[in-house]
Amino acid sequence: MRVLLEAAAKAAIILATALLPAVGGLGLAADVSEPPGLWTGSMYGRTPSTLSGAAVVDLAALEALMAAQPLLLDVGPAQQKPENFPGNRPWLPIHRSIPSAVWMPGAGVAPLEADREQLFHRRIAELTHGDKARPIVVFCRPDCWGSWNAGKRLVMQGYTRVSWFPAGLDAWQEKHETAEVKPDTAWSVESTGGKAVER
């Protein structure tokens, strides 16, 4: 009897060990294939597990990459103040990100207006000092097509060391403190006048 119980317990452990990664994988590796170009659907939703021409990094890989001082590019959305928000209640939007990240809200939206697209590439060229081999990490939060698109834009523009960090800020803040970042000035000054930006 005792032997049987032990065997059952062992089997249960083996089963659980085998099942957990499989179930976990469902969330990540479900059949979302890469679109041929930029994704123009909803910016919020399940993303592919790959990005051709770019590396897909998890937190450990990102931590390893930090020594190379990559350009950290956050394309998460800015918080929109509701219309007619009462003036006597505090409205204090804050965007927390990986410390030293450059935040370009909505830079992963597709399609972008032509001048916005040009501005994006001009800003990235400035930030990388024209070095197409500079490591760049794009991210926002999980289920964010915006970061996939931003990475795709960079790959199509000829950047050779693009990393996409799909787990994004959620994974980062699990282990590290975040820092408040302001929108990149050049990007937001010529922005759409506070129009909603997607992540």
Next chain:
Amino acid sequence: MKVSKIRPFALCLALGLALAGVAPVADVLAADPASVDASTQPERVARWKAIAAQIFGDREIEPTETLIKLDAPTRAEDAALVPVTLTMPEQDTIKSVYLVIDDNPSPLAAHVIFGPAAYPGSLQLRVRIDTYTNVHAVAETRDGRLFGTVAFVKASGGCSAPAGVSDEEAMTGMGEMRLRFAQGAAPGQPTQTTLMIRHPNFNGMQMDQVTRNYTPPRYIDKVSVSHGSSKVFDLETDISLSTHPVITFSLVADGNNPVNVSVSDTKNGRWEQSFEVPVTTN
């Protein structure tokens, strides 16, 4: 009424935790001191000071571990539905309570002003939390002093989480209410009461998954509960309250009168409902 949903990343997170529990991994990078007590990190402390100045002006907030307690999950399962419980053991001294979610764009999630028919010993709300943040609870005593406490809550994405259904469906039955009493209300005794309000509480940051447009904001800004001619509480709130708000509070039943609830939203919606209080004999 509750729309059940598990967002994929929350599932991954839960599984990740389960895995971590099965096989703890040596973690060299977890040594970040900030993660030990993020609530005292200087940038977060500075933010709280700025928020407190806007809400309370120059009134001093004294730290307390007894006058108000804040119970929130250290790690929330669903950032759009985070249960927060405030406990005020010295209930007779409490005039009102504030719930502040520091890193939500509108940090003041709720201000609840208690009336004579309330038993201000505890209050539970369900809120949206946008990112890992400090949450502050501040009690205002009848003599006008403020006492505060803080908890760090790990929840992320609660403000932009789509309703999961179409906007039209989320708005069905808007303004319908239910009031549930934990047990029969013995006159003169505090009775735990749960108010459920059907309302999408659109905060303007959610995207309609069908049209891919941002859903225009429409949210509850005031809830008022009275018992007979006595006030139980007034709640002033905004976009941090969850879809289909649930508020648990205690009232002192008078054994006679109904409980009247009045709710208003930012699109001139106004709903009122009257509930009989079940009287118990034990």
